[in-house]
Each structure stands twice: as structure tokens, then as C-alpha cells.
Amino acid sequence: IAGVVAEDLGFMVYMVGGIVRDLLLGVPNYDIDLVVEGEGLVFARALAQRLGGRARVHERFQTAVVVLPDGFKIDVATARTEYYEFPAALPVVHRSSIREDLYRRDFTINTMAICLNPGRFGELIDYFGGRKDLKEGLIRILYNLSFVEDPTRILRAIRFEQRYKFQIEAETLRLARDAIDRRLLGKLSHKRILHELILILEEKDPLPALRRMDEIGVWEYVMPEVRLDSETWIMLRRVPRVLGWLAERWLNIGLRSWVVYLLVILQKLPDSAVEEIVHRYRFDRDVTEILLMGREVPGLAVEIEEIQSLSMSDLNKKLRKLSGEHIAFLLLCLNRPESWERVARYLELKQDVRVKVNGYDLKALGLREGPVYQKILSDLYDANLDGLVKTYDEEIELVK
Numbered sequence: 107i108a109g110v111v112a113e114d115l116g117f118m119v120y121m122v123g124g125i126v127r128d129l130l131l132g133v134p135n136y137d138i139d140l141v142v143e144g145e146g147l148v149f150a151r152a153l154a155q156r157l158g159g160r161a162r163v164h165e166r167f168q169t170a171v172v173v174l175p176d177g178f179k180i181d182v183a184t185a186r187t188e189y190y191e192f193p194a195a196l197p198v199v200h201r202s203s204i205r206e207d208l209y210r211r212d213f214t215i216n217t218m219a220i221c222l223n224p225g226r227f228g229e230l231i232d233y234f235g236g237r238k239d240l241k242e243g244l245i246r247i248l249y250n251l252s253f254v255e256d257p258t259r260i261l262r263a264i265r266f267e268q269r270y271k272f273q274i275e276a277e278t279l280r281l282a283r284d285a286i287d288r289r290l291l292g293k294l295s296h297k298r299i300l301h302e303l304i305l306i307l308e309e310k311d312p313l314p315a316l317r318r319m320d321e322i323g324v325w326e327y328v329m330p331e332v333r334l335d336s337e338t339w340i341m342l343r344r345v346p347r348v349l350g351w352l353a354e355r356w357l358n359i360g361l362r363s364w365v366v367y368l369l370v371i372l373q374k375l376p377d378s379a380v381e382e383i384v385h386r387y388r389f390d391r392d393v394t395e396i397l398l399m400g401r402e403v404p405g406l407a408v409e410i411e412e413i414q415s416l417s418m419s420d421l422n423k424k425l426r427k428l429s430g431e432h433i434a435f436l437l438l439c440l441n442r443p444e445s446w447e448r449v450a451r452y453l454e455l456k457q458d459v460r461v462k463v464n465g466y467d468l469k470a471l472g473l474r475e476g477p478v479y480q481k482i483l484s485d486l487y488d489a490n491l492d493g494l495v496k497t498y499d500e501e502i503e504l505v506k
């Protein structure tokens with residue numbers, strides 16, 4: 107359909123980048139990126155109309171997102187060239203052909219495109235040897251100055267290398283090391299470094315990439331304060347298992363794996379260093395709070411392990427303010443299986459427990475509205491957690 111819409115407008119449209127790479131690798135990828143030779147925004151509006159969706163356009167970048175009625179998104183861009191006015195700057199953008207658009211990209215494996223216009227539908231465009239590198243498992247930049255122009259590509263190279271178990275091609279690796287030696291990563295804004303770090307920490311298994319970052323001297327530009335010692339590695343290695351366990355029980359709704367990794371990575375630092383990192387990277391309020399509050403989690407874990415007699419409502423008092431990421435971190439800090447079981451039981455109970463009595467019931471019992479309502483409802487919640495009451499009638503009895 108995209109091809110026909112473009113054809114009608116006299117444009118060419120291509121599917122590009124990650125999705126083509128993953129299609130050839132047989133790896134699932136649902137991020138559709140389209141590049142238009144012509145006017146991307148005109149195309150995006152026409153495509154949205156044709157598919158009954160809507161187009162959110164960004165005039166300034168000449169890009170758009172077509173949102174389909176079921177929420178599925180398609181990214182659309184106008185073919186463009188970028189050039190860099192000085193190393194590590196953000197690029198200046200111009201309209202151009204698909205070839206130039208592909209040439210500005212990071213690695214050959216990301217430079218392939220598939221034409222969607224009816225006459226050439228399915229044709230693979232591969233100007234820079236992407237298919238061969240994909241077959242050979244190589245991450246290769248397109249030109250020697252690539253890392254100088256944009257040092258975030260060093261982090262991206264590591265991410266793709268470790269994700270696909272590829273290798274950074276020898277000359278590319280030499281240029282990356284050269285850029286690191288010339289301290290080019292130091293020129294990047296913290297915002298850009300953080301963006302790439304988050305992408306790495308969101309990988310299915312980010313550990314090999316972290317190890318590689320450490321090994322080739324990238325880590326010291328990301329968090330020089332943190333030494334990734336063996337104890338931290340051991341805990342990091344357990345993260346996927348804990349996240350998987352939480353996911354199986356539907357307990358990780360909205361849990362951001364990268365925040366869990368950060369909690370583990372930062373745990374040995376003094377408070378002042380964590381505050382400095384939080385300040386440097388300008389995390390949003392929610393993440394900042396989680397990272398700062400995360401300082402208390404290892405202590406909580408010790409308490410839970412030491413005080414075997416904690417009731418479910420005692421646990422609730424200690425844990426109710428914790429985010430999902432904190433809970434994952436807490437589980438990582440627990441060593442004894444019985445402590446883990448207890449927290450697990452609490453989490454499961456918490457999902458099921460509902461207070462049946464409400465404000466109207468309290469009013470009907472003759473209680474005057476006020477802060478006492480909150481107190482009663484919270485006590486009822488605790489009583490439910492501890493199994494002291496189950497039914498509505500039992501709750502009413504307890505209130506009386």
C-alpha cells in the first residue's frame with residue numbers, strides 16, 4: 107500500500123535500516139522505517155488517509171509518524187543528507203536521494219533498503235556491501251571519519267556486535283580505539299551518551315556489551331565513578347532471571363529493565379557520587395527518585411533476611427513505597443530462598459487483596475468523614491494481607 111501511495115504521488119518509497127537488517131537475519135522487528143524520495147510529509151499524510159490512521163508530523167525534521175487505528179506506528183522520513191560542522195556536533199540536514207540518505211548511516215548492515223514502489227517492489231538496495239557484512243557477521247563503518255563525526259557510534263557498534271554475536275571489523279575497531287584514545291567521547295553531550303547507554307541496558311542481555319565497553323575504554327566516559335567489580339557482575343548476571351520471574355507472574359508491568367541495571371551498577375557508590383551522576387545525566391523526576399531511593403533497598407534486604415518473623419503487613423509497611431524496579435533490585439539483594447519466597451508471597455497477595463468495605467459503608471456505620479477513613483481502610487488492607495479477615499462481613503465486624 108505504501109508503494110502505491112508513493113507511486114501515485116510520483117515519489118519513491120523504501121523500507122530502510124534495522125528492519126531490513128533483521129528481515130535478512132530472520133529476527134523479529136516491528137519498527138518500520140520508511141524513507142521517501144520526494145516529500146515525506148505529503149506521503150505520510152496520504153498514507154495515513156489511505157490506512158484510516160493519522161500522521162503526526164515534525165516539520166522541522168521533515169519526519170512523520172503514521173499511527174494506524176490499532177496503534178501500530180510507521181516512521182516516515184524524507185531522504186536526507188547530514189553533514190557535521192564540527193566533530194561530535196549534531197548534524198545539519200538537507201534533502202537528497204536514498205543513496206545519500208543511506209550513506210549517512212552508522213554501519214553497512216544498517217544501510218540496506220527495500221523498494222516498495224509497485225514496479226520495483228521487493229528490490230534490495232545495497233550500495234555499501236551490507237548484505238556481505240551481514241553474512242560475515244561484521245560491524246563496519248562507511249567512511250574513516252565516521253566515529254569522529256559521531257562518537258556515539260562507538261557505543262552503537264558495541265551494541266550491535268554483542269546483540270548479534272558479530273565482530274567489529276578490524277579497521278573499524280582500530281578507528282574506534284583511535285577515537286577513544288583521542289578522547290572524542292568526552293565531547294559528547296551527556297544526553298546522547300545516556301540515550302545510547304539506555305539502548306544498551308534495554309538489550310535482552312546487556313552484559314557482554316558492558317564488558318566490551320569496559321574492555322575498550324568506553325566505560326570511563328559513561329560512569330568513571332563506577333568500577334564494575336566481580337560482585338557487581340554476579341548480581342548483573344542475575345537480572346534477566348529476576349525480570350523473567352517477575353514477568354511470568356505479571357508482576358513487572360511497566361518495569362524498565364535499564365533502571366534495574368542502573369540500580370545494580372550504582373549500588374556500591376557513596377550517596378554523593380550517585381547524586382552527581384543523577385545530576386549529570388538529568389534523568390527525569392521519576393527515575394531520579396527511583397535511583398536515589400534505591401540506596402535504601404540493600405538495607406531493607408538485610409532487614410528482611412534477619413527478621414524472619416515479619417508479617418505480610420509488616421512487609422507491606424516496608425515495601426509499599428517501592429517501585430517495580432526497586433522490587434526487582436530487592437529480590438537481587440536477597441540471598442536466602444526463604445526471604446525470596448516471603449517477598450514473592452507478599453507480591454502475589456498484594457495483587458489479589460482488595461478491601462471490600464468503602465467510604466459509604468463507614469458512613470453508614472456512623473463514622474464521621476475525615477482522615478480516620480484512610481487509617482481504617484489501610485488497617486483493613488493490612489488485616490486482609492495477614493489473613494485476619496476475608497469477607498465483607500468480617501471487615502465490617504473488625505471496623506465495629
Ligand code: ATP
Pocket residue numbers: 122123124125135137210211212213216217256258259262
Ligand atoms: P534497533 O534494532 O536497536 O532498533 P535500529 O537499527 O532500528 O536498531 P535505531 O537506533 O532505531 O536502530 O536507528 C535507526 C537507524 O538510524 C539505524 O538503522 C541507523 O542506520 C540509523 N542511525 C541511528 N543512529 C545513528 C547514528 N548515531 N549515526 C548514524 N546512523 C544512525
